[in-house]
Amino acid sequence: MQSTVGAMRNTAARMLQAAGMAEAPADRTAWALAAADAWGRGSHGLMRLPFYLDRLAGGGANPFAQLRLVGDTGPAVSFDGDNGLGHWQVWDATQLASARCAQYGIAAVSVGNSGHCGALGLYVGAAAEDGKVAIAFSNGPAVMPPWGGRAPVLSTSPIAFAMPEGSGAVIVDLATSAVARGKIAEAAAAGRELEAGWALDEEGNPTTDPAKALKGMLAPIGGSKGYALATMVELLSGVMCGPNLAGDVADPLSAATVSAPQRIGHLVIAIDPAKFDVDGKASERMALYAQRVEDAGGRLPGAGRKLPGEITDDETLVIPDALAQRLAERAASLGVA
Numbered sequence: 441m442q443s444t445v446g447a448m449r450n451t452a453a454r455m456l457q458a459a460g461m462a463e464a465p466a467d468r469t470a471w472a473l474a475a476a477d478a479w480g481r482g483s484h485g486l487m488r489l490p491f492y493l494d495r496l497a498g499g500g501a502n503p504f505a506q507l508r509l510v511g512d513t514g515p516a517v518s519f520d521g522d523n524g525l526g527h528w529q530v531w532d533a534t535q536l537a538s539a540r541c542a543q544y545g546i547a548a549v550s551v552g553n554s555g556h557c558g559a560l561g562l563y564v565g566a567a568a569e570d571g572k573v574a575i576a577f578s579n580g581p582a583v584m585p586p587w588g589g590r591a592p593v594l595s596t597s598p599i600a601f602a603m604p605e606g607s608g609a610v611i612v613d614l615a616t617s618a619v620a621r622g623k624i625a626e627a628a629a630a631g632r633e634l635e636a637g638w639a640l641d642e643e644g645n646p647t648t649d650p651a652k653a654l655k656g657m658l659a660p661i662g663g664s665k666g667y668a669l670a671t672m673v674e675l676l677s678g679v680m681c682g683p684n685l686a687g688d689v690a691d692p693l694s695a696a697t698v699s700a701p702q703r704i705g706h707l708v709i710a711i712d713p714a715k716f717d718v719d720g721k722a723s724e725r726m727a728l729y730a731q732r733v734e735d736a737g738g739r740l741p742g743a744g745r746k747l748p749g750e751i752t753d754d755e756t757l758v759i760p761d762a763l764a765q766r767l768a769e770r771a772a773s774l775g776v777a
Contacts, residue, residue, distance in 0.1 A: 441764035446753025449474040451771060452489055458774035459496040460503030461525075468528035476559040477759075478751045483622025484559040487629070487763055490770055491692050492525060492556075498698030500690060501525055501555050507532060510552075515544035518681070519551045523701045526557030530576065530706050534563040537710035538572045545715035550681040551706045556580060556692050560600030561613030563708070566748045568602035568609035573711040576600045579678035579704055582686040584617045584658045587667035590644040592657045595686040596621050597673035602742075604713070605726055611742030616670040617658035624653045625693050629762065654693070681705030 452470035457463060469492075477485035495501040505524025511517065517536060521529045533549040540547035557563075560576045567574035580595035596615035603610045615621075619638045627634055628650035639653030640646055647653055660666030678685045682705050690700035713722055733740055759767070771777070 441759045441761055443757050443759055443764075444753060445474045445478050445751060445755045445757055448477070448486060448757055448759070449753065451767070451776065452486060454776045455489065455493065455767075455771055455774050456496075456503075458776055459493050461496070462504075465505075465524070465528040468531050469525050472527040472531070472558045472562055474757065475562055475748060475751050477757050478755055479559065479562075479745060481559050482760075483620050483626045486759065486767065487626060488556075488558070488622065488692070490766055493770060493774075494695065494698045495555070495692060496525075500692075500698045500700050500702065502701075505529075507551065515540055515547045517547070517549045519549070521551045521554030521704075521706075523553055523703065524555060526551070526555045526578070526704060526706060529554050530557040530560070530563050530578070530708065531566075533706065534567050534574060534576070534708045534710070537708045538567045538570050538574065541572055541710040541712045541715075546709070546711050548707065548709045550708075552681045552683055552703075553701075554704045554706055555702045556704065557706060559613060560598050561602065561611050561742070562748050564600045564602035564613075565609055565611050565742070567710055568604050568611070569747050569749050571604055571713070573603045573713050574601070575709045576706065577673045577676045578706045579674055579684075579686050579689065580621075580702075581689040581691045583621050584660055584667075584670060585640070585644065586671075587660060587664040593687060594660075594667070594670045594674055595678075595689065596658060597670035597677075597686075599669070599673055603726075605730060605740060609742060609747060610740050611745060613742075614661075616661055616666050616673060618661045618666070619658065621654075621658060621693070624650050624658070628654060630760070676707050677705040679705075681707055 449470045453467045456466035473486050496503045502523040505522035508520040529551045537547045537549040564574035582592035584594040596617040598615045601612040634648045641652040641656040684703040690697040690702050
């Protein structure tokens with residue numbers, strides 16, 4: 441089915457409101473889902489909306505959640521997410537970190553007791569549009585074993601980074617597992633085999649069967665190095681922000697856990713690059729680096745990708761027919777046209 445960002449965002453927002461969410465958080469969550477699809481990140485896009493709706497209806501996510509201030513020193517702010525969906529909460533946290541770093545040079549904002557937040561790159565990318573450098577970390581359900589282990593201990597442990605570059609931005613957005621778990625769910629829905637090296641079954645054996653992978657584990661990217669990076673993310677999000685470690689986070693893609701709060705931790709760090717530019721030539725060095733990458737036959741991470749603020753409502757989205765049918769059925773059940 442062919443649609444637009446605006447049409448899908450509007451429909452998703454009304455569905456979330458019908459599930460109990462207030463207008464502003466519902467709209468921001470819907471934007472994050474549609475924008476992820478516009479970025480080609482369908483694993484974090486509208487395919488997840490039915491799962492979020494199930495959790496809102498089942499009690500696993502709080503539709504009436506508010507960010508509750510826990511601590512504020514100026515450059516360091518912490519919130520309790522009240523078991524809300526993470527998209528709007530991480531957006532608000534990033535916006536606050538971006539504003540505070542303009543004053544202090546650097547700022548960190550945490551949100552504990554939250555939910556899955558989708559594509560982290562959207563939030564740090566928006567900070568880069570505001571001229572800031574931003575880094576984000578988040579945890580989730582345990583789907584990855586420690587290096588050499590045979591039981592899930594770590595989440596996909598995503599990291600995102602963005603830095604202004606000319607009229608655009610460098611955007612790094614990756615899972616420290618070999619692939620994001622949403623990609624496994626996407627393949628399972630499409631009846632498509634996985635690439636070798638992506639996943640393990642319940643016994644820790646390599647598999648290309650997405651159904652076995654969803655019951656099993658994901659492999660760390662780059663072996664022991666990916667495991668080390670995942671550990672860093674888990675310590676900064678699950679341990680430091682909390683309250684749940686990955687092993688205690690409910691699976692948002694499972695019908696069996698729709699009533700279980702996820703209680704995820706997110707951390708966003710924002711930096712005002714002007715405060716660290718000792719000779720006032722950082723933008724020149726960035727341009728030089730970008731040129732050297734191009735001359736070497738490469739490209740900067742995120743090159744060619746629209747910045748979050750450039751994703752317009754009239755941009756075309758192609759929604760798989762099976763997903764379009766599923767969304768239409770859920771919309772009808774919620775009384776949304």
